[in-house]
Every structure is written in structure tokens, then in C-alpha cells.
Amino acid sequence: MKVVLAKHSGFCFGVQKAIEKAFQEMDNSKSRGEDIYSLGPLIHNNQVVEDLQSRGLILSDTVDEIESGSVIIRSHGVPKQIYTDIKNKDLQLVDTTCPFVKRIQKIVDQYHRDHYTIVIVGSATHPEVIGINGWCGHDGYVIQSPEDIHRIPSDRPLCVVSQTTMPIPLFENVVAALKKQHTNIKVFNTICLATQDRQEAALELSQQVDAMIVIGGRHSSNTQKLVELCRRILPNDTYAIEHSVDLDQFSLENYSVVGITAGASTPNYIIKEVMNKIEKSYRSNKQIAIDGPAGAGKSTIAKKLAKETGFLYIDTGAMYRALTLKILEKNVNLYDQAELQQLLNETKIDIRNDQIILDGNLVEEEIRTAEVTSNVSKVAALRDVRNKLVEMQQQIASNNDVVMDGRDIGTVVLPNADLKVFLTASVDERAKRRYAELKESSQSKITLEEIKRTIQSRDYEDENREINPLIPASDSVHIDTTKLTIEEVVQKIKSLFEKV
Numbered sequence: 001m002k003v004v005l006a007k008h009s010g011f012c013f014g015v016q017k018a019i020e021k022a023f024q025e026m027d028n029s030k031s032r033g034e035d036i037y038s039l040g041p042l043i044h045n046n047q048v049v050e051d052l053q054s055r056g057l058i059l060s061d062t063v064d065e066i067e068s069g070s071v072i073i074r075s076h077g078v079p080k081q082i083y084t085d086i087k088n089k090d091l092q093l094v095d096t097t098c099p100f101v102k103r104i105q106k107i108v109d110q111y112h113r114d115h116y117t118i119v120i121v122g123s124a125t126h127p128e129v130i131g132i133n134g135w136c137g138h139d140g141y142v143i144q145s146p147e148d149i150h151r152i153p154s155d156r157p158l159c160v161v162s163q164t165t166m167p168i169p170l171f172e173n174v175v176a177a178l179k180k181q182h183t184n185i186k187v188f189n190t191i192c193l194a195t196q197d198r199q200e201a202a203l204e205l206s207q208q209v210d211a212m213i214v215i216g217g218r219h220s221s222n223t224q225k226l227v228e229l230c231r232r233i234l235p236n237d238t239y240a241i242e243h244s245v246d247l248d249q250f251s252l253e254n255y256s257v258v259g260i261t262a263g264a265s266t267p268n269y270i271i272k273e274v275m276n277k278i279e280k281s282y283r284s285n286k287q288i289a290i291d292g293p294a295g296a297g298k299s300t301i302a303k304k305l306a307k308e309t310g311f312l313y314i315d316t317g318a319m320y321r322a323l324t325l326k327i328l329e330k331n332v333n334l335y336d337q338a339e340l341q342q343l344l345n346e347t348k349i350d351i352r353n354d355q356i357i358l359d360g361n362l363v364e365e366e367i368r369t370a371e372v373t374s375n376v377s378k379v380a381a382l383r384d385v386r387n388k389l390v391e392m393q394q395q396i397a398s399n400n401d402v403v404m405d406g407r408d409i410g411t412v413v414l415p416n417a418d419l420k421v422f423l424t425a426s427v428d429e430r431a432k433r434r435y436a437e438l439k440e441s442s443q444s445k446i447t448l449e450e451i452k453r454t455i456q457s458r459d460y461e462d463e464n465r466e467i468n469p470l471i472p473a474s475d476s477v478h479i480d481t482t483k484l485t486i487e488e489v490v491q492k493i494k495s496l497f498e499k500v
């Protein structure tokens with residue numbers, strides 16, 4: 001099964017900023033020993049709200065209940081009066097009102113003072129709308145369809161705004177109906193771009209997949225709008241969920257492509273959890289991920305394991321080496337992004353019978369030279385290189401049962417692998433193994449001490465690079481191979497795999 005994420009989904013700019021500011025102000029309040037309150041749940045997402053509460057944020061419905069400390073105004077905004085109440089009680093104000101909502105409040109405030117009748121296209125019970133209406137003395141008319149316009153008096157000019165999350169066609173229909181009956185009318189399309197983007201992307205994706213999953217809070221209006229839009233295209237195959245455990249309530253077995261979208265108050269980590277769970281539950285092929293530092297025995301062990309299980313062996317280190325070989329041969333400047341990108345676009349790396357093929361040529365020996373070895377860590381630290389190779393590796397693993405070894409397999413390439421192993425061995429042991437290996441081949445001039453130094457510096461570069469550094473996945477099994485034979489390690493991994 002293929003899982004595709006909508007082009008735009010999840011946290012919008014306003015919510016992202018509100019959450020960041022809330023966390024920062026919670027830290028500040030804590031260090032001052034003061035209480036910090038939020039007027040209503042900060043966003044419509046239960047997990048995030050519970051997380052904030054467990055870190056000390058106190059939920060309050062009104063300013064009346066608060067005696068001292070700070071008060072966070074959430075991204076939905078509040079009526080004008082609340083600002084006065086906060087000031088009168090000498091409370092510290094933390095205003096995280098979304099800038100797009102703030103703009104609506106200002107329009108409403110200004111036009112109300114200029115004696116316009118305010119019309120808000122939106123849901124009367126939504127906190128954002130209640131807040132906006134509170135900038136015109138709650139005198140505004142909140143309407144949700146062209147049928148509601150008969151309620152609006154025609155004694156004054158009209159100022160029409162929209163709740164930020166309204167569908168554009170609905171707003172346009174209401175405005176068209178109003179224009180038929182009112183001549184003096186000022187219209188502000190205040191639907192925010194993030195909402196439009198998410199809605200358009202959800203509609204577009206719904207047309208390309210067999211089922212849609214919409215992630216977001218039950219009370220999140222923009223999430224429910226996404227559900228409604230997806231159901232238009234996939235009436236029986238749209239699933240609304242709040243988090244990954246909800247996936248247990250239905251089966252996706254009969255779908256080959258599933259689309260994912262998420263409301264503006266759904267954090268990234270929840271989207272990731274859902275995608276990972278689907279991938280893991282519905283993947284039919286098997287994955288064993290083996291990571292570890294240079295010389296820990298990964299490739300020998302992985303190769304043997306692949307033979308015994310009948311899986312495909314993918315040596316990702318060899319892929320980085322092959323690319324390094326080409327970069328050295330072509331004398332490409334690593335730090336010239338255009339030049340590097342062009343090389344990446346023109347390069348084809350294949351693996352056949354455990355052998356690495358670079359642009360159609362077998363390069364198994366050429367990629368093991370000292371020159372390639374001393375340059376590969378630098379190449380492997382580049383973002384464009386990693387993006388390209390990780391994508392290739394994931395593509396291979398999506399169609400085959402694989403044993404894949406490298407540095408970031410369990411953490412980045414195959415985060416849902418059936419088994420993740422992290423192999424280690426002391427630096428001395430790894431140097432000794434490498435020395436013996438090189439002695440067997442023709443490159444025997446290098447000393448044991450030199451090999452040890454190379455290993456130490458490669459460890460350092462691999463563990464400390466910014467992108468996808470060598471770190472064990474939290475759910476990996478660690479095996480120290482210093483005192484074990486290859487056969488012992490292979491059998492150990494096989495028996496671990498049989499138990500998963």
C-alpha cells in the first residue's frame with residue numbers, strides 16, 4: 001500500500017506561532033514562580049492541550065477566575081472587552097491571536113465605529129467568531145448560508161468579513177446573495193490562505209487515492225471542513241481520526257493508495273505517527289535494519305543474514321561510496337549546489353547480486369580504495385546527497401524483503417522496520433578486522449595505527465554530522481560483536497527476527 005501526504009496539511013502559521021509562544025511563556029512563568037492560564041483550550045487538539053496542562057498551563061474559562069500571573073489569549077482571539085478585563089486585573093497578557101484573525105478584528109472594530117452593520121460569515125458558536133463579534137459590541141450578524149441574509153437590516157451600509165476557515169464557495173455565495181439586496185456593501189475576504197491551501201490540497205488528493213484519512217480534533221472546525229470536502233469525492237472511504245490509535249477501528253486492507261491530510265491544529269508528530277502505523281500495519285514485505293559504526297561487522301553479517309533468509313541485501317554504505325567515486329572522478333565541487341544536483345540527477349546506482357553498479361558499470365573494487373574511504377563521510381554529510389540516496393533506498397525496500405545496513409537505516413530510511421539491530425565493537429577490534437581485510441587484498445601498506453585513526457575520525461564525522469547522524473534507533477537491539485563470531489551474531493539476529 002502507498003501512503004501519500006497532502007501537499008499542505010497540519011499546523012498552520014498562526015497555530016505554530018501560538019504554540020511556540022505558549023511554551024516559551026510557560027518557561028518564563030515557571031522561572032518567575034508565577035501561574036500561567038489559557039482562556040479556553042489553546043488549540044483544538046486534545047493531545048497538545050493535555051501536554052500543555054501536564055507542563056503547568058492552567059485552563060480557565062473567564063478572566064474572573066484568575067487572580068494573578070499571566071493569561072494566554074489563544075490563536076482564535078477574544079472579544080475586545082477581555083483585553084480591558086486583563087488590564088484591570090493587572091494580569092500579564094500573552095497574546096497569541098493569529099495575525100489573520102487580528103486583521104478581521106481590526107476591520108470589524110473600525111467599520112463598526114463608522115456605523116456599518118457587521119456581517120460575519122461563519123459559525124456563531126465558534127470561538128473565533130465569538131471573538132470577532134466582540135469587536136463590534138456583539139452587534140454583528142453571523143450567517144452561514146445565503147438563506148440567512150433576510151435577517152440583515154438594510155438601514156446602514158454593510159461590512160462583510162469571514163471566519164478564517166470558511167470554504168471560499170460558501171463565502172462567495174453569501175456575498176453574491178447580499179449584493180442582490182444591498183447596494184452599499186464593503187466585502188473583505190478574510191479566509192486565510194493556509195485554510196485554502198489545505199482544502200484545495202485535500203480535494204486534489206482525494207481524486208487521486210482510494211481512501212482519505214483526515215487527522216484532527218473533533219472540535220476543530222477546519223478539520224471537519226476537510227472531512228466534508230474529502231467525503232464529497234470519497235463518501236464511503238473518508239476516515240476522520242484524532243490520533244493513531246483510532247486506526248484500530250477500521251481496516252485499510254482493500255486500498256492500494258491512501259491519502260492523508262490534517263487540520264491546522266494537528267501537530268506534525270501525530271501525522272508522522274499515523275503514517276508510520278499505516279505503513280507498518282499494511283506493509284507485506286519484510287525489513288531488517290542494521291546500523292552501526294565502520295568495522296562493526298555490519299556488511300559481512302548482513303550479507304550472510306540475507307543469504308539465509310532469502311532477502312535482498314542492500315549495502316547503503318556502498319551507495320555513498322559509489323557516489324563519492326563519481327564525485328572524485330568528475331572532480332565535482334561538493335559545495336556548488338547546482339553542480340552537485342546535476343550530478344545526482346545524472347547518476348544511476350543499482351544493486352544486483354550484492355554488487356554495486358554505478359551508471360551500468362560494476363564498481364565493487366573501485367569504491368573500497370583509501371581515497372574513496374577518506375572522502376565518503378564528507379559526501380554522506382550533504383543534505384542533497386542524503387535526500388537522493390534515502391529515497392532510492394526506501395524505494396528498493398518498498399518492493400522487496402530486505403536486509404539493509406548503514407548508519408541511519410533504523411532511524412531514517414526504514415523507521416518501521418520489523419527488526420532494528422545496532423552493531424558495535426571496540427575501536428581496537430574494528431581496526432584489527434579492517435587491517436586483516438586489507439592485508440588480504442593488495443592494499444597492505446597502511447599500518448594498524450593509521451587504520452585506527454581513520455576509524456576514529458569516521459566515527460566522529462558520522463556521529464556528529466547535522467543531517468541523519470549515526471545514532472541507534474530507540475527501538476533497536478544492541479549487539480556488541482567484539483567477542484562474538486560472525487556466525488554467532490547472524491544466528492542471534494535470526495532468532496530475534498523469528499520472534500517479531
Ligand code: DC
Pocket residue numbers: 294295316317318320321376377380381405406407408409458462
Ligand atoms: O559502511 P561503509 O563504511 O561502507 O560506509 C561508507 C560511508 O558512508 C560511511 O563513512 C558513512 C556513510 N554512510 C552513511 O552516512 N549512511 C549510511 N546509511 C551508510 C553509510
